[in-house]
Amino acid sequence: MSVLIIIFLTAVASLFSGVFNQGKYARYIGIAGLLAALYVSYLPEAEFFSQYREMFEFGSNAALFTKISIVTTLLLFFLGGFAFSNHRSHQSELYALMLFALCGGIVLFGYQNLVTLFLGIEILSIPLYVMAGAQKTDLRSNEASLKYFLIGCFATGFLLFGITLIYGSTGSFDLYEIHSFAVEFPDNFMLIMGMIMMIGAMAFKVALAPFHMWAPDVYQGSPSLITAFMMSVVKISGFYAFFRLMTIGFIGVYDEWFNILGVLIIITLFIANTMGLAQGNAKRMLAYSSVSHAGYVGLIFYGLNNLSTYHLAYYLFAYALATVGVMMTLIWVEKLKRETSFSAFKGLAYSEPLLAVVGAISMLSMAGIPLTAGFIGKFALFAQAMNGALFLVLVAILGSAISIAYYLRLIIAMFFHKESSFKTSEKVTLTYNILAVFIIVAIIVLGVYPDLFAMQFAT
Structure with missing residues (x-):
């Protein structure tokens, strides 16, 4: 709880x-x-x-997921100097809202x-509804905010009903008494009915199909740094909460x-990967990619063992690193090209x-290519799920x-396009280069030496 208080006070100071x-x-x-909270x-x-x-209770598992969320948020804050240069009038609000969301x-x-x-x-969720509409003059951003808010309220209703x-059945809110x-x-x-309703609500939060319909529009319409935050930190938070609830x-x-x-996992992997193939916009393609990763992470619920929590943390951190890597490339292109x-x-x-290299390696990690952290993460999840859901693993491999x-x-x-369409004198900043490296x-390194x-992070 000390970490929670530090981040909350930091958010207030930023605001x-x-x-x-x-x-x-x-x-x-x-x-x-x-940095203080990480320490x-x-x-x-x-x-x-x-x-x-x-x-x-801030136990060892909570500390593990808190650390990877803080590190991911730090990386996004380092990107913020360039990504939020168009939001100078309300930068403090955006950074504060990110920190408030991290508190949640x-x-x-x-x-x-x-x-x-x-x-x-x-x-x-509430700060995310606001941040999604931060680009006030962009209709896509306004649509993203409104759609996220309305569907989010609908999902909250299901959660509360559940x-x-x-x-009503157990007479308690405590997880262990339940x-x-x-x-x-x-x-x-x-x-059983309460559990099913809560599964539906949590499936919305982590974008499992068919509760994923908000994700492509919201991810595409939101400012790109906020999209990266949703795809990484929010997914880490939502999935571990889902994992605790079910296990x-x-x-x-x-x-x-x-x-x-x-x-839900089969539907997710089928829809997300086939729709990803049909996209002509990189940001929307990455949105469907994020939905597909919700399907891969869902395999954590099968073949549960003592290392399941660690495997979940490793996969989510590997995915968060790849998300930051590819989104920093996208942010740069979007800033110069306006598309x-x-x-x-x-x-x-x-x-x-x-920038091209970090984007390529990040996507190869998302695809699960060997010698990347994403490969080790997928291998661990697939190997665990083999003990309880072989068919799901085969579907995931196909996806x-x-x-x-x-x-x-x-x-x-x-x-592989020799002509460069980037005719600009603006060069990537030192911070950007350091972050890319x-x-x-x-x-x-995590792909070659995962014990690192x-x-x-682990205790």
Whole structure:
């Protein structure tokens, strides 16, 4: 909870820097606060906060996911100087809203109670509704904000209805008491109906089909840095919250939701990968790619073992690194070209080779090509799921094979069109280059030596 307080106070400081016309310093305030929070996340939790353990506990798993979320947010803040240069009048609000959303994510990492789950989801979601519409003069951004808000409210209604049914059947909001009731009364109709409604709500939050329909439009219409935040930090938060809910609260009725999630995963992998092939816009293609990764991550629910939480964290961090890498390339192209079609990327390797390389390696990692972190992450999930859902693994392998095609389209546009369409004197900043090198090294090193992840983050 110390980490949560630090990030909250950092968000408040970033917000008030805009009040005093010092919004340009909001990013530096945010970076300083995130570094402080990252340091504190490695320290034992203060005993003072033990009184809140029935609602929120910052245990080893919560600390692990908090660390990777903070590191991902830090990378995005370093990108913000360039990505938010068109939002100088309200930079402080955007950075503050990102930090407030991160607070919601941290609540989701340690929730012990369905009330805390609901609070965490809303703290995470409400800033996103605002940030999606940050480009006030862009109709796509306005549409993204409104669509995300309306469908988000609909999903929240399902979540609350599900929580109500769970409480009506078990008489408790506590995850462990729900677990005990589910083990003793696995056929309770009200419990099953509540669980199904909560699965639908959580499937919306992580963009599992057919609850994914908001994602392509929202990801495309939002400012690109906010899209990167949604695709990385929000997905980390949503999936671990989903994982805790199903493997603690509802593990006693595993047979009831085993097939439900399996159907959602198959639909997700089929729709996302086939629609990804049909896209002519790189940002929208990456949106469908993000939906497909929700399907891959869903395999974590099968063949559960003592390493499942670690495998989930590794995969999500590898995906977050790749997301930041490819989105920094997209942000640069979008800033110069005012568009994100595949043709806009032609010849990028001849004008900015480092950006093209980080984008290519990031997409190869997303596709699960060997010697990348994404390959190790997928291998771990697929190997685990082989013990409980072989058919789903085969579908996921087929989906991964299809995804290579639409990633290659963007790579070919960057590297195999000799004519460079980037006729500009503007060059990538030193911060951008350093960040690109860091992501390239991190993806490859974690792909070759995956134990480094445990050495840096796990306890």
